[in-house]
Amino acid sequence: MQYEASRPQGPVLVQNLKDYSGRVPPQALDIEQYVLGAMLIDSEAVNIASAILPPDSFYLPKHTRIYQAICELFEKGQPTDLITVSEQLKKSRHLDVVGGLPYLDELTERVATSANTEHHARILGQKALLRKLIETMSKRITEAYDPATDAFELLDQAETDLFSISESQVRRSAKNLTDIVRDTIQHLQNITEHDGKLTGITSGFSELDELTGGWQDSDLVIIAGRPSMGKCVDADTPILQSDGSLVRIADLYERQHARLLTLGADHRFSITTPSAYVDDGLKPVYRVTTRLGRTVSTTLTHPFLTPRGWQPLGELVTGCSIAVPSELPVFGMKTVPDAHISQLVASILHPDRVMRPMADARGQLVKSRGLQKLPGWTFTLDHDCLKSFVDQLLAIKRSFRVSSRQLARQLAHLLLRFGILARVQHTAGDWTVTPMGTGRREEGKEQIVYDEITHIEARGLRPVFDLTIDDTHNFVASDVCVHNTAFALACARNAAMSSDRPVSCAIFSMEMSARQLAQRLLTSEARVNAQAARAGKLRQSEFDAVVRAANAFAHTRIFIDDTAGLGVLELRAKCRRLKSEHDIGLVLVDYLQLMQGRSKDNREQEIANISRSLKGLAKELDIPVIALSQLNRNAEDRKDKRPQLSDLRESGAIEQDADVVAFIYRASYYGIEFDKNKEPTEGVAEIIVGKHRNGPTGTVKLSFLKDYARFENLERYRRPEDEFITDSDEEQAPL
Template sequence: MENARPNQHLRKNPGFGGTRSQSGNGWLDRLDTGLGKLPPQATDLEMAVLGALMIEKDALSAVIDILKPESFYKEAHQRIYSAILSLFQNSEPIDLLTVTQQLRKTGELEFVGGAGYVSELTIKVNSAANIEYHSRVISEHSLKRAMITMASTILRDAYEDTTDVFQLLDQTEQSLFRISESNIKKNYADMGTIVRQALNELEIKKNNKDGLTGIPSGFSALDRLTSGWQPTELVILAARPAMGKTAFVVSALRNAAVDFGQPVAIFSLEMSAVQLVNRLISAEAEIDSEKIKKGNLAPHEWTQLHHKIQRLTEAPIFIDDTPALSILELRAKCRRLKAQHDIQMVVIDYLQLMQGDNSKGSNREQEIASISRALKNLAKELNVPVIALSQLSRAVETRGGDKKPQLSDLRESGSIEQDADMVMFLYRPEYYNITQDEAGNSTAGIGEVIVAKNRSGSLDTIQLRFVNRFTKFCDLDTYFDPVPQGQGFPSNVTGLSSFDSGPVGGFPPVGPSGPGGMPPIPPTGGTLRSRANDLSNFGNADPNQQTPF
């Protein structure tokens, strides 16, 4: 029989139900890392903290955000601390007698060593003077044990020939994130500190001439209403299928990245990265999306494409098309993008395709609720706006009238509305064969952005122009009299098929514009092209800029 290393931290104690591990990490106790060491622990401090909690009624408030039951090394101490938390949650007094009674009620008193052991904990301390310091030491040891467990798992899996190394890398990153996330605690701030911070932000806003305090959407009317996408806010953009959710959000992130130089990330769970970029190319080059899809471009359109996408290729847009992305994977990737590229906005397309925590017994509604809460937490942690697309329920289709969406139509979870700082609906009346609005105006090419919830501002409905053949949204007055489907640009509009860095077709050079682009150039022969500032900037890009895609 092989000699085994004795596990000296396993001890015989009748009160603990025989020989067993008193650690909260059973297999960690049995782990032989080759170092011959016990896992990090501070059992004396654990006893001191538990004793202090039972002799001073206000002591728990100092440690409740530092310690969790699993922070304790001994399982007996974990159960005693859980009993203390149960008393606290039920607003019952915490002392030697009540804790003993709580353990007896749950059938755990004998396991922890009996009433004598609980009493012994209170004898070892005189006060709770250093309880917060002791608790932080206990928490640090708990983190070390978690890292040892993780590292041992990685070590074991890395030795296996069948292990997928890239999957192991992802799992390692997720495990590290879980450990670090469990230790993120933010303390309260006094009123003076918060007021000074608010005044500093007001000064910044005062000096901001365009009135934008967040990331510009590039849609003038929407930016006037929202002052841009605000940091820490969760924005839900919801609509029925075929309303143009992806087209809207792609237009918005393009405006932020190309026109304003803001690094943005989009997680596309429905479309591949190439499909998404094809949409961007179609919108940027203003070439029919069907032609882009089929590759059926005329020679002048190839020239047009190569010139127009120069700014797009240099834009700080980062695309991840991982399907069925979990919230843990999303967090890890966003934190890495924030650290490496300082992303200023995150887009998820779309929320219902994400995977939740898959807790046992949870249904899809609870899973969506946990995802929406996690997205809000992510926005706060990274200090960026998070825009999540969401599907609406079929109730919209069964309603009579104009079928405009309502907050009650949010699919699968009312918590989406609760967690969101802003809820916007996308609505195109012509999709429902509504050809005129209430004032008798044509609805052709009109897309409505209905701001149904705005925690930090007012509500309104913004009208945008939806250019279907380019799958893009733009300001209402940017396009009119569009080129009919399947036609090229007319011969009387010069300069559009042979671009260069100078003026186009006799139009004077146009400088950069604010949100929403330039006003329309007077049309030649009844046809108007879009932003003229794009035409005047060909060949002026900085070659040293990074090319994320």
């Protein structure tokens, strides 16, 4: 081992610190002399001290040089007495600097016994640690006075410094190759001693572990998939906003802002804001029509709420029931004169007799004959004005005919604001709106009813969009309830519950709440239907299974943080604390695109900064960090829909920073029934390892149980003829 022979920086720093604070930094010169003297008279003292003290643990520069000379001789297996050390210092031209042979002789005379070397060495280590703290904090204090300093970056740097000091008193900027080779040989020996066993943290899936060797320390692992797996609605779908307006989902994507209705677990509506707006390109869409005349156009994979839970459209047929709102108590703030409301009602009920112009959505006057749709201001009326409109509409006729389907559905929608269910029918060239009574329930009761599907018809390729709704994962589209992390969560569960090497795991979820994650873990572990649990429809035997699953998790160490919009600095700070307090061995981030970076001007730069920070976190804590990421829609243009590295969304830096990139792919989700080997794809998920910095790439097939949102090792079917082989005499023998 070779140590730096140049003048150590410690004493220079000490002088600077003295000038800054007016006080002498912590030091113990007499103990330094005692430790060096003990090392000169006893080789065992060298062994003890060198294991505790790095070279910069000494306050005086000459003591540092003497210590380095002793350690160099010890590494070579040579004696470390007075004569050999003086010769070593003479070779490095430092003998006169340290005071010559007389000073070395003085050190040996100060020591009667080396019995207390370890105790004294630890005192020196503490003094050096205090000086290191003073050095670090003095730098940060100076930077804090600089007006150009970013406060959050400085806080992160200070916390990084403190964490590194707590891990080790010294952190060299570069290591000698000899040291690195020695560590590498030791690492390879440890791996060899595993005798083929897993060297990293298990994913819980045998073939994936065989491919990757487990999740390795300091690795950044990216698990990527398409957002919502193709669960999208047509671009023209109207979405009810909190101000009463109806806005196309395509327009919401352009605005990147919305406040809309979502259905809670109690089947009541509340206002929420999407966390992401997704353009999914062109896809085949299908129009669903119900007996009440409600319509919505979605992809086959988009789930609808049914009495059995959320089911994709591809699993529904005519005659199935889906949830629709029984009331939408949303009102705006706009008021208009009663004359405008009366004129609008008259133009609907008596279109042939009303000829006077009326105001449109922009306040301009237009002719009302043949009204095709309601003025935009109608939907944002306040409660009293809208009630006046509905009262006048229902006062004369029990049902009314209009010439436009859009107008008929708009009227049915406004009736729904007051809990009045209405049926829209096409009869004799016109559209009839028939109020059917109130759908309003008692206060606190459910705000949905189940409506029968009467038609499902293909509409061809259409632009489609989706919204990411945290917590509830659904929204109201065209007066129908529609739905919007299981693999990574399974990896965390398997790592924490491993029988061979359980580790503490930290899960940072910006998409789902802690309760939802816990519920998903419990239902998956208990093998009960997740939607039945969410709707409170578990049988007693299923509930008992959930309780048993909870008991199994009681002894695991999984920490969940559901802070929304978590920033890079906050994530790193929390991980450092968890590492220090609970020695976490795995971090899961769900998901990368929902994190907040420091750069707000350019989204790609922001994602690149987040990606680099996650890789830095993995190296700093020396644990694997798994981050979920979204893919762009390029895979949708391919025939087999298989993702690849170029599909990583928003930044190529993710691919560069990651040590492992894995894609989740389910062919059955895209209507592909058989793979290229003619094997069925139903219930099968592929984990495609597209990048592996330190190993091979490949594809692993897993079993996916969608009712439980659970991934398992795939039990491969073995043909009977595979059980036997033929020997040289052509007789069958057991394999």
